[in-house]
Amino acid sequence: MEAFTExxxxxxxxxxxxxxxxxxxxxxxxxxxxxxxxxxYAFEPLRYLPDGSDNPEFPLNKPAYKGAQILVADNxxxxxxxxxxxxxxxxxxxxxxxxxxxxxxxFHNNCxxxxxxxxxxxxxxxxxxxxxxxGATRPGANSEPRLAINLHDRTVTTPSGRKIEFKVDGIRRExxxxxxxxxxxxxxxxxxxxxxxxxxxxxTPWLYQTSLSx
Amino acid sequence: xxxxxFDKIWDRHVIADLGDDYALxxxxxxxxxxxxxxxxxxxxxxxxxxxxxxxxxxxxDHVISTEPGxxxxxxxxxxxxxxxxxxxxxRWGIKLFDLGQPGQGIIHVVGPEQGISLPGTLLVCGDSxxxxxxxxxxxAFGIGATEVIHVLATQSLVQRKPKRLRATFEGTRHSxxxxxxxxxxxxxxxxxxxxxxxxxxxxxxxIRALEVEGRLTICNLSIELGAKVGMIxxxxxxxxxxxxxPFAPTGAMWDxxxxxxxxxxxxxxAVFDREVAVDVGKIAPQITWGTSPEQVIPVxxxxxxxxxxxxxxxxxxxQMALDYMGLKAGQPIQDAKIDWVFIGSCTNSRxxxxxxxxxxxxxxxVAGHVRAWVVPGSENIKREAEAExxxxxxxxxxxxxxxxxxxxxxxxxxxxxxxxxxxxxxxNRNFVGRQGPGGRTHLAxxxxxxxxxxxxxxxxxxxx
Ligand code: SF4
Numbered sequence: 001m002e003a004f005t006e007x008x009x010x011x012x013x014x015x016x017x018x019x020x021x022x023x024x025x026x027x028x029x030x031x032x033x034x035x036x037x038x039x040x041y042a043f044e045p046l047r048y049l050p051d052g053s054d055n056p057e058f059p060l061n062k063p064a065y066k067g068a069q070i071l072v073a074d075n076x077x078x079x080x081x082x083x084x085x086x087x088x089x090x091x092x093x094x095x096x097x098x099x100x101x102x103x104x105x106x107f108h109n110n111c112x113x114x115x116x117x118x119x120x121x122x123x124x125x126x127x128x129x130x131x132x133x134x135g136a137t138r139p140g141a142n143s144e145p146r147l148a149i150n151l152h153d154r155t156v157t158t159p160s161g162r163k164i165e166f167k168v169d170g171i172r173r174e175x176x177x178x179x180x181x182x183x184x185x186x187x188x189x190x191x192x193x194x195x196x197x198x199x200x201x202x203x204t205p206w207l208y209q210t211s212l213s214x
Numbered sequence: 215x216x217x218x219x220f221d222k223i224w225d226r227h228v229i230a231d232l233g234d235d236y237a238l239x240x241x242x243x244x245x246x247x248x249x250x251x252x253x254x255x256x257x258x259x260x261x262x263x264x265x266x267x268x269x270x271x272x273x274x275d276h277v278i279s280t281e282p283g284x285x286x287x288x289x290x291x292x293x294x295x296x297x298x299x300x301x302x303x304x305r306w307g308i309k310l311f312d313l314g315q316p317g318q319g320i321i322h323v324v325g326p327e328q329g330i331s332l333p334g335t336l337l338v339c340g341d342s343x344x345x346x347x348x349x350x351x352x353x354a355f356g357i358g359a360t361e362v363i364h365v366l367a368t369q370s371l372v373q374r375k376p377k378r379l380r381a382t383f384e385g386t387r388h389s390x391x392x393x394x395x396x397x398x399x400x401x402x403x404x405x406x407x408x409x410x411x412x413x414x415x416x417x418x419x420x421i422r423a424l425e426v427e428g429r430l431t432i433c434n435l436s437i438e439l440g441a442k443v444g445m446i447x448x449x450x451x452x453x454x455x456x457x458x459x460p461f462a463p464t465g466a467m468w469d470x471x472x473x474x475x476x477x478x479x480x481x482x483x484a485v486f487d488r489e490v491a492v493d494v495g496k497i498a499p500q501i502t503w504g505t506s507p508e509q510v511i512p513v514x515x516x517x518x519x520x521x522x523x524x525x526x527x528x529x530x531x532x533q534m535a536l537d538y539m540g541l542k543a544g545q546p547i548q549d550a551k552i553d554w555v556f557i558g559s560c561t562n563s564r565x566x567x568x569x570x571x572x573x574x575x576x577x578x579x580v581a582g583h584v585r586a587w588v589v590p591g592s593e594n595i596k597r598e599a600e601a602e603x604x605x606x607x608x609x610x611x612x613x614x615x616x617x618x619x620x621x622x623x624x625x626x627x628x629x630x631x632x633x634x635x636x637x638x639x640x641x642n643r644n645f646v647g648r649q650g651p652g653g654r655t656h657l658a659x660x661x662x663x664x665x666x667x668x669x670x671x672x673x674x675x676x677x678x
Contacts, residue, residue: 020506020646106358183262192230206471207335
């Protein structure tokens with residue numbers, strides 16, 4: 001997994017509530033397209049017009065947000081299915097960080113498994129960040145729609161220079177900073193797993209009767 | 215210290231406390247299906263071992279055909295995936311319920327049906343509706359593809375402990391109000407992010423009054439509340455349901471298990487982080503009008519007007535949903551003419567669901583312009599329904615009777631509706647394009663779906 005430490009990049013607001021994982025990546029694309037190619041289909045229902053051309057209204061299609069590596073979204077971003085392809089599709093379009101007031105819980109876990117940082121902030125802060133980004137794209141604006149994310153000191157710096165602190169669980173932060181692979185880490189705990197399982201087999205033996213008997 | 219049901223089961227599965235409310239958890243049941251993560255193929259590619267194949271169970275449901283007479287090759291593009299999964303399961307000694315065998319079906323129907331999903335287990339599966347199994351008194355939640363690898367390789371998972379929410383349902387429901395209506399109503403009440411960050415326990419007299427199948431329906435939609443986990447304390451109904459099922463404990467182990475399961479209830483003075491109350495006496499049959507399960511109304515209502523809400527973002531979201539769904543603010547929802555009815559999915563494809571829909575369909579005809587499908591949740595349900603003659607009731611009314619699978623709930627297998635078409639579906643997601651790009655989905659109970667099929671438009675089952 002690629003480590004995440006600091007990121008100073010273009011950030012695009014996608015301010016809709018309840019953007020579900022079926023929008024982030026439609027199931028037929030997940031089925032038919034290789035993991036590395038999913039980026040072209042991220043947000044497909046919003047991003048393209050029925051004739052397949054770019055929807056000019058979709059923020060990520062606007063020149064000002066070209067090359068965005070950070071998304072700013074509204075409540076309950078990526079709610080719905082467990083498909084890890086939602087994260088892969090975002091990564092495929094270059095996204096390394098998503099800021100929202102709340103996330104679909106399985107998507108939230110899937111981000112950490114792939115080196116993508118989900119940042120949860122109060123909705124007022126998210127709305128303010130989105131407004132600043134939009135402001136920075138207006139003609140004559142003297143800043144760019146960029147955010148600076150620092151995972152070491154857990155801050156987001158907005159175009160106007162405002163620093164907003166965010167919380168991230170210690171264990172997730174450490175894994176991201178070091179780019180650790182969780183499966184490999186857990187495999188080193190085999191003794192503890194075996195000890196627990198022996199205890200569980202003694203305490204609740206019926207859970208282990210299963211296929212052994214059938 | 216008093217404990218909630220959730221805490222009791224969680225604590226039993228903690229291998230190591232990792233700080234910050236995180237734990238390394240033992241997984242007592244792992245379920246697999248043919249969609250998504252391709253876990254076994256990835257294990258093979260990574261050269262890893264399946265640590266406890268006896269605790270993993272698999273079946274085919276997502277990418278299979280549901281056409282009568284189907285087999286592995288009916289959908290050519292996925293045939294190889296099925297064969298590969300079957301080979302890998304065999305190589306590791308993982309129990310796989312194959313096409314045509316008892317036990318095949320939608321994974322969340324199969325787990326309880328086979329007695330695999332037991333009270334007190336910590337059960338995971340690479341699918342968000344794994345919360346369904348919480349209806350058996352388990353902690354059950356969906357995981358991503360990398361987490362599936364983690365479980366296969368280590369029989370454990372790193373998770374953060376969620377907060378606890380209790381939703382208490384009291385009162386007596388009208389006879390045509392189903393568990394589906396109860397849970398849709400709750401989602402409408404607290405929203406699709408209302409349960410985010412929580413494990414939800416459904417409690418109260420109206421929950422205890424439900425049979426096990428109805429409890430599974432309730433828990434199924436927990437993820438549509440934003441909650442990974444939804445659960446109901448096991449009781450005598452749960453035990454009676456499980457007794458004699460193929461993978462349930464037997465003999466002296468059964469008695470030992472039941473004695474333990476009786477301790478699995480929240481203590482009377484247990485404290486929840488949030489409490490929500492629902493009066494089921496006030497619930498009417500529900501129907502969704504928009505593209506999120508929280509956009510739900512009683513079937514007697516008119517489509518809401520975005521101008522009636524204050525929040526401009528909500529207004530915008532409502533208007534976009536209306537445009538996508540081809541509906542006008544203020545129109546009676548029952549005016550919406552439909553093209554499709556889908557009765558199936560891990561929400562509503564069990565015997566009680568099929569019986570409820572058949573009761574409405576009996577002696578009536580599906581409207582001429584409507585295509586209506588019934589897709590039983592499992593091979594066993596299909597056989598039981600056929601033995602009961604339910605398939606004939608449906609067929610005589612003009613419904614198509616299909617083979618078990620996910621089918622039009624997710625539409626990944628080609629069972630889709632066309633762009634612009636409108637369907638009433640007993641599944642759990644009315645998202646944009648869920649039943650096919652451009653398709654419009656209204657969620658409802660099986661009886662309501664059958665009523666719509668007969669009427670040809672969204673209809674109140676009480677008036678059919
Ligand atoms: S029936 Fe639908 S919701 Fe259930 S597992 Fe299958 S695709 Fe998922």
